[in-house]
Amino acid sequence: MPGFHINEMGEMVLDAIEDIAVYDVYGLATDIGRECERVIDRFGIDAVSTVLPKVINTLELLEIFVDKNEKENVTIKELREKITQLENEKSEKAEHRRRYEREMEVLEEQWRTETNELLEMVQTLQDENKRLVKQTQDLQSSSAHSSGLGASLTESIISITNNELHSALTDTQVLQRLKEQIYKQRDELKQKEQELQEKYEDIEGLHIQIERLKTSGEDAHRRRKALQAQVMTMCEQRADFLAQLQDQFLEINQLRQQLGLAEKENEDLVKSYSDDPNDPNRPRYTTLQLKELMRERDELITTVDNLTEELKALKPSSAKLAGGGGGGGGG
Template sequence: MPYLEEQYSEDTMDDSKPEVSVIDVYDIASEIGKEFEKMIDVYGTDAVISLMPKVINALEQLEGLATRNERETNQIQELKARIAQLEKDKIGKAEDRQRFEMELEQIEEHWREESRDLEAMVSHLQEENRKLSSLLAQKQAEKSSDPGALLSPEVDMALVQRLRGMVDRLKDQLRQRDREVHSKQTEVESLSAQVEQLTIISRELRRKQRLGQAQIHSLIDERADFLAQVHDQQREVSSLRQRLGLAEKENEDLSISANPDLTNKVMYDKDDPNRPRFTTEELREILHERNELKARVSDLEDELEMYRPKDPPQSPQEEELMVEGPLPQEPDDAPWKKTDSGIRKFFRRLFSEGVTGGGTASVLPFVGGSSSSGSKPILSSSLSKIGLSGHLSASGAADTTV
């Protein structure tokens, strides 16, 4: 018992310390990735080349330690619950045994009292029998000595009836005691069956808890994948917007720097806000390109909203239904079957988009990613084409300008 008390005191001291879960590790990795992006934007990739593998290895070790800590914590909780259940069963069995022994002692004491009463009654009956025998012998002697005397009365039948009734009552009491003992034994057997059933239920609950923990780990991995995909979509949207701004700026610069031949051309004031700037075909292409970009941005926003993690509140019944019944077969491409760590995969997705912009190409070898396999193709804007070739045809299309 002192050893158990010491262990419990150590457990309480350990519980007071803050613990880091796998979710916390991924949050830390996300923050570190953002800081790396800021450093790359300010100082370039050379500033993080030597630091990146060390940080990734440290985060992988922290992830492994957090996973092992959660697993050991679950095992400790299971062992504590099992110890508490065993101690409770032990105390219950001791109480049942003590109560059963007390009942047996009471029954034995009652039987001893009844046996003493019966022995006293038998002794009394034997004494009365001797008296009756002596009285009968005396009467027979008197009858043999005096033949003319009247016959002696019969033995008192009331006494005999009373003795028979007493014997019947004692037999009934013995039968009742036997029935009580049998009922107590039946009750003890039913309690033992209930204890076994509760043990089976506790094992089933522990199995469901393990399945729930496995589902939680799989959801954590999927959450990391979704966060990386959301980050990719955000970078892609920002890249599209940046390309659109650059194309508009190039188009404006080309329109300002162009100096076409104004012979036989319609002249407009430069400061006139209503002057035509594009031909009908160019305006049609611009509108078409704008519609395509708007549709692309809308699709990306919908996809981004779809990948955002949603945590709807679940009732205890829904949480119980999640682990009931047979589990579906695990797919071959499940996240928990991949050999690569979640941290390395997270950083690979984080920096894979930077390769297309030429900013973080030298960082990818440290995170194990390819340079272009994970990036999606980005549509090139036709505004730059208009800026390059729109004004070259202005000399022959003055009559078609808006």
């Protein structure tokens, strides 16, 4: 079973708390229930009445934490997938932005080149127009008889100048449209940058949420570790409790054996005392009376020993007194 291993005593012990699922908790509860049934069948319900509610409460807490851990793992997985997706979109948009900026730089360079060319063309046309007007005025003043030809030439020059100016105006309109297009693309680029900034903020918010979930997961991990230690402690207490019950069971059996032997000896004594009521050696005392007599005998023995010790202590003094009296009579 994931998250558990069997120790040398055959007990199921928590191993990897991160891999435990809810069904593992149910399996652990089933194994503990079987053990409790064996203890109840052997020693009675009183043997587990105090520890069983604590075991049930611990298993319920473990189930809650494991279920919460599974939900948090699913949420973290979804958030990581979302972050990966957003980062991919971010990379794609950044690449699109770089490509767009390069295109804009090329367009701006082309626009600047064309603008310079058109400005130079307009300046050239204006200079040419001034030169032609000056030549026309010179021709009109130098030859009066060619006035009709001069007027016709002037009209031709003015027509050519007007055509060139019209062409210049058309190029200017094209240039204006290019400017408008560039301004429009700049606005679109600013809008894209704003959208990209919003995506950055979303990603940052998701990062903060993941950090918060990591912190919550670490707290839950610490609580599960504490719960694991509590379960292991209760398993050890259960093992100690079973050992104590086994010792008590052996002591009870020994006491029962001793009681059986004492009852048998008592029965044998009763039979031996009641065989011949006319036996002069048959005891006439009860057990309590015999105990009292034995106690009095022990007290008398103690008194006799004390008196003997005192007598031994007095004998040397008497001998000395007797020796002193004999010496005085001889004198």
